[in-house]
Amino acid sequence: MAVSVDEAVSTGPARDRTPPARRLGGRGRSALEVALLTVLAVVMLFPVLWMIETSIKENRDVYAVPAQFFGFTVTMDHFKDVFVGPDGGRSALSVAFLNSAVVAGVSTVLATVLGVPAAWAYSRLAVKARKDQLFFILSTRFMPPVVVVIPIFLMYRQVGLIDSKLGLILIYTAFNVPFTIWMMKGFVDEVPAEYEDAAMLDGYTRLQAFWRFTLPLLVPGIAATAVFALIFSWNEFVFAIFLTSSDSVRTAPPAIAGLIGGTTTDWGLVAAASVVFALPVLVFAYLVRKHLVAGVTLGAVRR
Amino acid sequence: MTPPAPGRSRRLSDRWLAVAFISPALLLLLAMSVFPLLWALYLSFTDYSATRGGPARSVGFGNYTAILTSAQVHQRALTTLVYVVGAVTLQTVLGFGIAYLISRRTHGRGVLTTLFLVPMMLSPVVVGLFWRFMLDAQFGVINSMLGSLGLGPVEWLTRQRTALISLIVVDTWQWTPFIMLIALAGLTAVPKYLYEAASIDRASEWFRFRTITLPLVWPLLLIAVLFRAIEAFRLFDLVYILTNGGPGVSTETLSFHVYKVAFLGFNTGTASAYGILMVLVVIVLTQLYLRYLNKLKEG
Numbered sequence: 001m002a003v004s005v006d007e008a009v010s011t012g013p014a015r016d017r018t019p020p021a022r023r024l025g026g027r028g029r030s031a032l033e034v035a036l037l038t039v040l041a042v043v044m045l046f047p048v049l050w051m052i053e054t055s056i057k058e059n060r061d062v063y064a065v066p067a068q069f070f071g072f073t074v075t076m077d078h079f080k081d082v083f084v085g086p087d088g089g090r091s092a093l094s095v096a097f098l099n100s101a102v103v104a105g106v107s108t109v110l111a112t113v114l115g116v117p118a119a120w121a122y123s124r125l126a127v128k129a130r131k132d133q134l135f136f137i138l139s140t141r142f143m144p145p146v147v148v149v150i151p152i153f154l155m156y157r158q159v160g161l162i163d164s165k166l167g168l169i170l171i172y173t174a175f176n177v178p179f180t181i182w183m184m185k186g187f188v189d190e191v192p193a194e195y196e197d198a199a200m201l202d203g204y205t206r207l208q209a210f211w212r213f214t215l216p217l218l219v220p221g222i223a224a225t226a227v228f229a230l231i232f233s234w235n236e237f238v239f240a241i242f243l244t245s246s247d248s249v250r251t252a253p254p255a256i257a258g259l260i261g262g263t264t265t266d267w268g269l270v271a272a273a274s275v276v277f278a279l280p281v282l283v284f285a286y287l288v289r290k291h292l293v294a295g296v297t298l299g300a301v302r303r
Numbered sequence: 304m305t306p307p308a309p310g311r312s313r314r315l316s317d318r319w320l321a322v323a324f325i326s327p328a329l330l331l332l333l334a335m336s337v338f339p340l341l342w343a344l345y346l347s348f349t350d351y352s353a354t355r356g357g358p359a360r361s362v363g364f365g366n367y368t369a370i371l372t373s374a375q376v377h378q379r380a381l382t383t384l385v386y387v388v389g390a391v392t393l394q395t396v397l398g399f400g401i402a403y404l405i406s407r408r409t410h411g412r413g414v415l416t417t418l419f420l421v422p423m424m425l426s427p428v429v430v431g432l433f434w435r436f437m438l439d440a441q442f443g444v445i446n447s448m449l450g451s452l453g454l455g456p457v458e459w460l461t462r463q464r465t466a467l468i469s470l471i472v473v474d475t476w477q478w479t480p481f482i483m484l485i486a487l488a489g490l491t492a493v494p495k496y497l498y499e500a501a502s503i504d505r506a507s508e509w510f511r512f513r514t515i516t517l518p519l520v521w522p523l524l525l526i527a528v529l530f531r532a533i534e535a536f537r538l539f540d541l542v543y544i545l546t547n548g549g550p551g552v553s554t555e556t557l558s559f560h561v562y563k564v565a566f567l568g569f570n571t572g573t574a575s576a577y578g579i580l581m582v583l584v585v586i587v588l589t590q591l592y593l594r595y596l597n598k599l600k601e602g
Contacts (some may be wrong), residue, residue, distance in 0.1 A: 037404050041418055048421055051433050067447035114328040121324035125317050139589045140336040144537040146558045147578030150565045151339035174335030177328050206320055235426035237540040253428040257544055267436050274429040285424040293488050300596055
């Protein structure tokens with residue numbers, strides 16, 4: 001684990017040895033740095049741990065004052081409530097999780113199908129004003145969602161896409177395409193163009209060369225890109241809350257946010273739902289840790 | 304880059320291939336991003352309301368002058384500015400600090416990096432909800448911890464001043480890892496021989512930091528800072544969940560105000576003008592970002 005994440009953040013040789021000058025006076029200072037890092041790590045991780053802890057506490061312990069850090073009774077009731085409704089059937093939350101999976105999955109597939117060929121074309125073929133086009137594509141991703149959602153709302157109302165999964169899928173595809181193109185262009189650039197040239201000398205057409213020689217080499221990159229697109233769609237909230245309303249369509253983020261609507265909030269349930277919601281993201285993010293820098297900058301920064 | 308095209312037919316088919324491969328993606332973006340913005344641009348010159356219906360009447364630049372001269376909007380702009388500058392500054396300082404400390408470790412860098420990155424991957428909804436719970440004035444764990452230190456309870460989210468601070472703190476918690484990740488990428492790319500040369504010259508630690516580390520990491524860090532600034536300017540979901548703009552209007556940022564004008568006031572025309580103005584700000588910031596990005600790539 002340690003080694004692979006190191007690869008994620010360092011391309012140059014790791015500074016594995018402290019320079020001799022520092023080592024002499026550095027013992028105490030080094031200990032101080034370790035202590036500082038530990039404190040910072042605890043601060044950064046505490047909310048996550050607290051969320052996990054709250055999700056397995058009984059309600060009276062959740063609201064205990066002062067807060068109970070240890071020695072509470074462990075219960076899985078909140079997790080049961082996430083999936084099983086009060087009537088014994090499927091809960092609204094579990095439907096929302098399913099909707100999220102469908103919307104995120106389909107929009108990611110669409111964005112990949114649209115984005116990968118475009119990225120290849122931008123990388124390999126002569127395109128007029130390539131740089132301008134690429135910059136335009138990325139800048140669409142930076143539009144404030146609250147602003148875009150106003151005309152999208154009116155547009156969807158005209159064509160009957162309000163409160164439909166298709167509507168969400170379309171808008172998520174549109175915001176994942178710029179990311180996919182930028183991210184994938186980097187991966188295509190890394191595959192030598194000579195492979196295709198050689199294939200074409202052998203009599204393949206350009207399209208065949210792309211399909212049979214370049215595309216197979218791009219598969220790991222496509223997988224990583226798709227995982228990021230999946231995470232973005234899964235986590236998305238603004239479009240989801242304004243464009244959907246019914247339980248059968250709503251995705252998980254607005255459904256979880258809806259848990260705090262009333263006068264009392266079942267924080268144990270909120271915590272359990274959050275854990276269930278966040279877990280896949282963390283697992284997926286761990287899988288693509290090598291590409292995190294490129295992924296979180298929308299493919300703009302590559303190392 | 305493109306290979307020398309051997310013949311006319313090859314070049315022609317390449318052009319068709321480019322069109323066939325690129326246009327579907329561009330068409331989608333035109334339909335889902337450009338067209339809506341053009342529609343918003345049109346609406347911004349009218350008094351259209353999404354609920355009242357009826358034909359939209361032209362009001363010229365009326366909406367724009369109303370927004371640009373509104374004291375309410377000025378206040379939101381100030382709140383947004385405080386929030387963006389406060390959050391991004393804190394994130395940059397903390398993120399770079401953590402990255403610097405991690406880059407000096409010889410063992411466990413991978414584990415540390417992974418742990419620090421967790422907040423960034425969470426949805427703002429989860430983050431907002433969870434901090435709302437932790438910052439609760441009665442049973443929140445933060446006040447509980449303050450209590451055991453002998454400090455009185457703080458009404459984090461229900462007092463005007465502390466609410467904005469809480470928002471900045473939560474955003475900082477979530478996005479410090481972002482700056483850290485990018486700063487770390489920059490720090491580990493600094494060639495080792497530069498440090499060795501400096502230590503042969505017996506350069507002081509501070510001198511090395513100022514003359515080697517900072518100039519080499521700065522371009523990348525600037526990209527990260529600009530990126531965060533754009534994101535913070537656009538931010539809506541965290542405000543919506545954590546404070547809902549309150550108490551009063553103390554945490555209403557521009558994005559949140561647009562939402563209120565559009566979806567609670569249903570002044571669609573005014574909200575569109577408001578939105579277009581925000582888009583202009585984002586476009587300026589994005590241009591700046593892309594320009595630095597370009598410089599970084601060429602440099």
